[in-house]
Amino acid sequence: MSDLLGRLRGRGWRMTAQRRVVAEVLDGEHVHLTADEVHARAVAKLPEISRATVYNTLGELVSLGEVLEVSTDKRAKRYDPNAHRPHHHLVCAQCGAIRDVHPTGNPLADLPDSERFGFTVSDVEMTYRGLCPNCSTA
Amino acid sequence: MSDLLGRLRGRGWRMTAQRRVVAEVLDGEHVHLTADEVHARAVAKLPEISRATVYNTLGELVSLGEVLEVSTDKRAKRYDPNAHRPHHHLVCAQCGAIRDVHPTGNPLADLPDSERFGFTVSDVEMTYRGLCPNCSTA
DNA sequence: GCTTGACTTAGACAAGGTCCATTGTAGGAT
DNA sequence: ATCCTACAATGGACCTTGTCTAAGTCAAGC
Ligand SMILES: [Mn+2]
Ligand SMILES: [Mn+2]
Ligand SMILES: [Zn+2]
Ligand SMILES: [Zn+2]
Numbered sequence: 001m002s003d004l005l006g007r008l009r010g011r012g013w014r015m016t017a018q019r020r021v022v023a024e025v026l027d028g029e030h031v032h033l034t035a036d037e038v039h040a041r042a043v044a045k046l047p048e049i050s051r052a053t054v055y056n057t058l059g060e061l062v063s064l065g066e067v068l069e070v071s072t073d074k075r076a077k078r079y080d081p082n083a084h085r086p087h088h089h090l091v092c093a094q095c096g097a098i099r100d101v102h103p104t105g106n107p108l109a110d111l112p113d114s115e116r117f118g119f120t121v122s123d124v125e126m127t128y129r130g131l132c133p134n135c136s137t138a
Numbered sequence: 139m140s141d142l143l144g145r146l147r148g149r150g151w152r153m154t155a156q157r158r159v160v161a162e163v164l165d166g167e168h169v170h171l172t173a174d175e176v177h178a179r180a181v182a183k184l185p186e187i188s189r190a191t192v193y194n195t196l197g198e199l200v201s202l203g204e205v206l207e208v209s210t211d212k213r214a215k216r217y218d219p220n221a222h223r224p225h226h227h228l229v230c231a232q233c234g235a236i237r238d239v240h241p242t243g244n245p246l247a248d249l250p251d252s253e254r255f256g257f258t259v260s261d262v263e264m265t266y267r268g269l270c271p272n273c274s275t276a
Numbered sequence: 277g278c279t280t281g282a283c284t285t286a287g288a289c290a291a292g293g294t295c296c297a298t299t300g301t302a303g304g305a306t
Numbered sequence: 307a308t309c310c311t312a313c314a315a316t317g318g319a320c321c322t323t324g325t326c327t328a329a330g331t332c333a334a335g336c
Contacts, residue, residue, distance in 0.1 A: 014302060014313065035293080050316050055293070057314095071212045076292060090249075090257055099255045103248040110243035111228075111266060117237045118271035119228055125265045128249060133256035152282060152333060173324080188285050193324070214323060277336100284331070293322080300315070306308085 004066060021046045022057040026067060026081040032098045034076035072098055072127055092132035142204060159184045160195045164205060164219040170236045172214040210236055210265055230270035
């Protein structure tokens with residue numbers, strides 16, 4: 001994701017220390033942090049960054065399509081930098097661990113016309129649930 | 139759902155005006171109300187019912203397996219009385235309308251071992267998104 | 277009709293998230 | 307290099323959703 005900053009600059013995004021830090025925190029695979037987790041990690045790198053700025057920056061990254069909002073639990077939204085490859089999620093029902101997954105098949109084709117109620121269906125979001133290796137041995 | 143009350147009484151549930159009203163509000167097909175929507179409709183039938191009682195009653199109905207919690211958006215949880223037939227949801231991205239749907243196929247089988255990361259996968263939840271007839275003509 | 281433990285209530289509290297007036301600054305203009 | 311200003315950051319008030327508690331109420335069994 002190191003060209004994320006370049007891409008953003010190219011779109012006229014004003015570069016600030018705060019935005020750089022938020023983008024850094026979101027770098028990586030299988031990253032699904034809550035806003036407050038992002039804030040905590042950002043504070044470690046830039047102590048004076050505010051909660052409002054983290055929320056603002058996350059919202060902008062989502063609008064720009066660089067980060068996805070994910071709601072695997074009913075608590076806080078999670079922010080996912082893996083926006084370029086469509087994927088679904090596998091969640092541990094006990095500890096909340098989240099992995100990106102890529103099922104085979106075309107779930108859109110599995111929704112018959114009679115089950116579409118006249119909707120124009122454009123997308124489907126799947127959340128697999130189970131126990132992670134750690135939690136299932138316990 | 140008229141035998142819901144009977145079933146609950148059979149399980150030793152003390153019957154009160156408040157619980158009866160909440161159960162009545164939740165009767166029907168494609169019903170997915172938030173707690174505060176349930177409260178508003180309950181107040182119309184029983185003006186003195188409190189918010190806390192609605193939350194308590196919904197929580198009990200969920201524990202008893204008579205109502206499901208659904209999180210199709212990132213806002214409030216929704217309560218779904220269609221707990222006896224497994225199903226998924228189709229949501230209008232614009233107005234939020236929700237329909238129950240029954241896709242064909244077995245999505246669990248579509249998750250290869252290599253995409254399970256050692257998890258014991260037991261369940262999958264699908265949310266289809268699109269535009270309802272009303273919103274797509276606009 | 278009593279009694280009593282379960283139920284209900286109002287309101288305080290908490291977490292997640294938004295909004296706003298003020299202050300600060302990135303980056304183009306000179 | 308300095309100035310300007312539109313855009314960004316800040317802290318704190320505020321909102322929404324949901325939980326908790328102490329005190330009052332009542333369904334249901336005797
Ligand atoms: Mn992801
Ligand atoms: Mn449903
Ligand atoms: Zn786990
Ligand atoms: Zn609609």
